[in-house]
Amino acid sequence: xxxxxxxxxxxxxxxxxxxxxxxxxxxxxxxxxxxxxxxxxxxxxxxxxxxxxxxxxxxxxxxxxxxxxxxxxxxxxxxxxxxxxxxxxxxxxxxxxxxxxxxxxxxxxxxxxxxxxxxxxxxxxxxxxxxxxxxxxxxxxxxxxxxxxxxxxxxxxxxxxxxxxxxxxxxxxxxxxxxxxxxxxxxxxxxxxxxxxxxxxxxxxxxxxxxxxxxxxxxxxxxxxxxxxxxxxxxxxxxxxxxxxxxxxxxxxxxxxxxxxxxxxxxxxxxxxxxxxxxxxxxxxxxxxxxxxxxxxxxxxxxxxxxxxxxxxxxxxxxxxxxxxxxxxxxxxxxxxxxxxxxxxxxxxxxxxxxxxxxxxxxxxxxxxxxxxxxxxxxxxxxxxxxxxxxxxxxxxxxxxxxxxxxxxxxxxxxxxxxxxxxxxxxxxxxxxxxxxxx
Amino acid sequence: xxxxxxxxxxxxxxxxxxxxxxxxxxxxxxxxxxxxxxxxxxxxxxxxxxxxxxxxxxxxxxxxxxxxxxxxxxxxxxxxxxxxxxxxxxxxxxxxxxxxxxxxxxxxxxxxxxxxxxxxxxxxxxxxxxxxxxxxxxxxxxxxxxxxxxxxxxxxxxxxxxxxxxxxxxxxxxxxxxxxxxxxxxxxxxxxxxxxxxxxxxxxxxxxxxxxxxxxxxxxxxxxxxxxxxxxxxxxxxxxxxxxxxxxxxxxxxxxxxxxxxxxxxxxxxxxxxxxxxxxxxxxxxxxxxxxxxxxxxxxxxxxxxxxxxxxxxxxxxxxxxxxxxxxxxxxxxxxxxxxxxxxxxxxxxxxxxxxxxxxxxxxxxxxxxxxxxxxxxxxxxxxxxxxxxxxxxxxxxxxxxxxxxxxxxxxxxxxxxxxxxxxxxxxxxxxxxxxxxx
Numbered sequence: 001x002x003x004x005x006x007x008x009x010x011x012x013x014x015x016x017x018x019x020x021x022x023x024x025x026x027x028x029x030x031x032x033x034x035x036x037x038x039x040x041x042x043x044x045x046x047x048x049x050x051x052x053x054x055x056x057x058x059x060x061x062x063x064x065x066x067x068x069x070x071x072x073x074x075x076x077x078x079x080x081x082x083x084x085x086x087x088x089x090x091x092x093x094x095x096x097x098x099x100x101x102x103x104x105x106x107x108x109x110x111x112x113x114x115x116x117x118x119x120x121x122x123x124x125x126x127x128x129x130x131x132x133x134x135x136x137x138x139x140x141x142x143x144x145x146x147x148x149x150x151x152x153x154x155x156x157x158x159x160x161x162x163x164x165x166x167x168x169x170x171x172x173x174x175x176x177x178x179x180x181x182x183x184x185x186x187x188x189x190x191x192x193x194x195x196x197x198x199x200x201x202x203x204x205x206x207x208x209x210x211x212x213x214x215x216x217x218x219x220x221x222x223x224x225x226x227x228x229x230x231x232x233x234x235x236x237x238x239x240x241x242x243x244x245x246x247x248x249x250x251x252x253x254x255x256x257x258x259x260x261x262x263x264x265x266x267x268x269x270x271x272x273x274x275x276x277x278x279x280x281x282x283x284x285x286x287x288x289x290x291x292x293x294x295x296x297x298x299x300x301x302x303x304x305x306x307x308x309x310x311x312x313x314x315x316x317x318x319x320x321x322x323x324x325x326x327x328x329x330x331x332x333x334x335x336x337x338x339x340x341x342x343x344x345x346x347x348x349x350x351x352x353x354x355x356x357x358x359x360x361x362x363x364x365x366x367x368x369x370x371x372x373x374x375x376x377x378x379x380x381x382x383x384x385x386x387x388x389x390x391x392x393x394x395x396x397x398x399x400x401x402x403x404x405x406x407x408x409x410x411x412x413x414x415x416x417x418x419x420x421x422x423x424x425x426x427x428x429x430x431x432x433x434x435x436x437x438x439x
Numbered sequence: 440x441x442x443x444x445x446x447x448x449x450x451x452x453x454x455x456x457x458x459x460x461x462x463x464x465x466x467x468x469x470x471x472x473x474x475x476x477x478x479x480x481x482x483x484x485x486x487x488x489x490x491x492x493x494x495x496x497x498x499x500x501x502x503x504x505x506x507x508x509x510x511x512x513x514x515x516x517x518x519x520x521x522x523x524x525x526x527x528x529x530x531x532x533x534x535x536x537x538x539x540x541x542x543x544x545x546x547x548x549x550x551x552x553x554x555x556x557x558x559x560x561x562x563x564x565x566x567x568x569x570x571x572x573x574x575x576x577x578x579x580x581x582x583x584x585x586x587x588x589x590x591x592x593x594x595x596x597x598x599x600x601x602x603x604x605x606x607x608x609x610x611x612x613x614x615x616x617x618x619x620x621x622x623x624x625x626x627x628x629x630x631x632x633x634x635x636x637x638x639x640x641x642x643x644x645x646x647x648x649x650x651x652x653x654x655x656x657x658x659x660x661x662x663x664x665x666x667x668x669x670x671x672x673x674x675x676x677x678x679x680x681x682x683x684x685x686x687x688x689x690x691x692x693x694x695x696x697x698x699x700x701x702x703x704x705x706x707x708x709x710x711x712x713x714x715x716x717x718x719x720x721x722x723x724x725x726x727x728x729x730x731x732x733x734x735x736x737x738x739x740x741x742x743x744x745x746x747x748x749x750x751x752x753x754x755x756x757x758x759x760x761x762x763x764x765x766x767x768x769x770x771x772x773x774x775x776x777x778x779x780x781x782x783x784x785x786x787x788x789x790x791x792x793x794x795x796x797x798x799x800x801x802x803x804x805x806x807x808x809x810x811x812x813x814x815x816x817x818x819x820x821x822x823x824x825x826x827x828x829x830x831x832x833x834x835x836x837x838x839x840x841x842x843x844x845x846x847x848x849x850x851x852x853x854x855x856x857x858x859x860x861x862x863x864x865x866x867x868x869x870x871x872x873x874x875x876x877x878x
Binding site: 022033034035131138139143146149151275291292295299300306307309313317318321334335439 | 468469576587714731735746749756775878
């Protein structure tokens with residue numbers, strides 16, 4: 001039999017511990033499937049003594065992940081420490097320089113340093129696999145890298161952050177506030193103590209940046225992503241969306257057109273009848289449009305110990321098989337780095353499906369005509385208008401106006417509503433949410 | 440640069456022609472992606488002169504696919520002729536014996552001869568890829584073979600026949616009869632002149648048999664699939680389903696339990712809110728349940744020239760990369776054939792989500808109590824009862840009764856309704872449709 005593939009793991013949090021546990025359970029199956037034994041030989045983590053519910057004394061212990069990364073006892077270095085810089089970066093770099101294949105679940109690291117690390121892997125003839133970095137249990141990296149080789153992809157719509165999708169789902173289903181749902185997500189272990197990366201959209205952006213590179217064959221360009229989180233989505237928005245036949249989702253969208261690439265992460269209204277609208281709770285989803293396959297839709301577990309560990313194990317299995325290849329490699333981002341195209345940014349395109357706007361006006365009948373005039377001036381036409389009285393203050397009655405526009409640009413919308421705010425027609429800052437019609 | 444991968448294609452129908460056309464368009468991209476040129480060198484088809492909208496005179500022509508299969512000028516033999524026996528089988532066998540990798544879209548061939556051919560490929564260290572054989576543009580073969588390596592899969596629900604799904608969708612959306620929709624599907628080129636394989640469920644069964652082997656690591660067992668087509672689904676059933684909050688789909692289901700494997704293809708009612716209920720027209724879908732990933736759902740184009748050609752191109756690309764491997768191979772059915780488990784059949788399990796029954800009775804008030812008694816005798820309890828008068832014949836009024844049961848077995852249902860038919864309580868053969876609750 002071929003020599004065992006020797007694995008070192010750095011980082012033993014939820015995911016690292018799950019990988020250890022599953023290796024114990026599944027080592028035999030995995031060996032049979034890839035015709036070669038797989039063996040975890042060494043581990044590294046911050047704290048040797050921490051309770052993990054799993055014995056680690058059969059593995060060689062390293063206090064310093066850099067030493068593990070450069071150890072001659074391993075063939076594959078599995079980086080599960082996280083963080084976009086520092087020790088995660090240094091140890092992955094060290095492992096590749098030493099000649100080890102790498103598996104990582106670290107989207108922040110790859111979104112920032114992915115191409116540099118891919119170049120390094122390539123120059124050494126090594127594999128750098130990261131299935132677990134995007135959408136956990138959905139094997140989207142393999143699909144984009146291998147199954148779409150002949151396709152020209154035009155768009156990717158995605159729900160990539162389980163915490164945000166959980167919060168938006170609970171707000172709608174239970175009528176709870178954003179803050180209540182966030183607390184719930186934290187109690188359930190979905191959201192970190194500091195949930196900023198999740199709810200401000202940065203975690204989605206990291207993942208989207210990787211999908212963009214794989215989908216369009218370009219270098220990674222995290223800085224060009226327009227990012228807006230879900231913090232200012234109110235229960236009122238969710239209810240209005242419901243009433244109008246939409247759901248609000250934090251979508252990561254990347255689109256390639258003749259003018260370049262458009263990447264954005266923002267709360268988006270999608271028709272209730274669309275598949276992506278049915279994606280609830282911590283589930284993730286990805287919809288891809290391409291010239292040959294047409295539309296492909298995937299949904300599944302985006303995070304959690306087991307789904308993420310499953311992705312890591314499939315990366316390791318691939319290495320066990322593919323590392324026999326000497327003449328030829330699987331390019332990290334689907335193409336060799338020297339043919340990755342430069343990234344050409346496109347302006348945010350006019351939206352063919354319009355915008356939702358919620359704003360408040362004083363209870364004065366002619367105010368609506370002011371709004372209509374201002375919108376007409378900016379060539380914005382309306383599809384739906386709903387006016388509602390708010391009875392919370394009878395001495396100074398207010399009305400909420402819900403609007404859905406036809407196709408227009410974000411620029412025109414903001415221009416019109418800035419004017420309406422400045423001249424006092426509308427009372428508060430309006431809520432403006434883009435509408436999309438994905439699969 | 441590495442030597443070009445030389446390809447021979449047998450069969451130039453819709454799919455074969457699409458592969459030729461796309462190769463012309465995409466050869467450069469594909470070569471860059473896999474670091475190696477790909478070249479179609481020879482083709483074979485029944486009729487050299489047939490109009491295909493594409494020039495074939497730059498390829499060497501073979502009248503006999505067997506000669507192409509054994510030609511020393513090719514590295515990969517692509518079988519697109521179809522048919523479970525005969526020339527398709529003989530030429531794939533010949534190609535493998537000669538030492539050529541094989542790509543095929545032929546589900547019937549593999550459902551019957553898959554394991555024998557896999558053994559042959561294995562013994563020669565060759566790849567036998569068949570992404571295009573199941574669900575066209577959905578890369579389900581690669582996912583099951585490579586991404587789920589560590590997962591224990593428990594169930595697969597699927598919509599694998601576009602023609603049937605198109606017919607059921609049109610019946611519901613347009614209120615047309617089965618026959619009208621079938622004619623439409625034939626006019627649009629979805630269904631063959633002889634649509635038997637599609638509408639009787641055999642095409643779905645061929646594909647399901649392959650998924651079962653990949654999902655559960657067993658040999659293929661086509662003969663153990665319970666198969667029921669959609670021919671006897673009436674507009675009345677579709678409307679009743681709608682009213683009760685369900686859609687009718689031709690589902691291919693495979694389930695592994697402690698007692699064995701259960702495979703069935705039958706019209707099934709699924710809740711309107713489930714993802715699989717939203718799969719309309721010729722679209723295919725697959726929902727997988729496993730221990731680690733949980734639930735994964737995929738939907739996309741199941742047939743057509745471009746999606747199928749895309750799958751074939753990804754199989755060829757994989758060969759261009761993986762054929763460098765000498766010591767080790769990707770097993771055709773996910774595991775080497777010598778560790779594929781024997782197939783253990785399970786009885787059709789009691790259904791936790793019940794059955795839909797539509798039957799007709801004469802307009803006599805006490806008849807329903809007879810039905811209720813007979814059902815109770817067989818331990819079948821009811822969730823929903825709807826009684827409707829039919830006014831088409833006033834002299835002899837009839838009533839339709841729609842029932843939804845709680846959990847029970849198919850056996851109990853048929854026993855009760857056989858008795859009710861024999862004693863004349865119900866007038867015609869009842870329509871009995873299983874209900875499932877997939878993703």
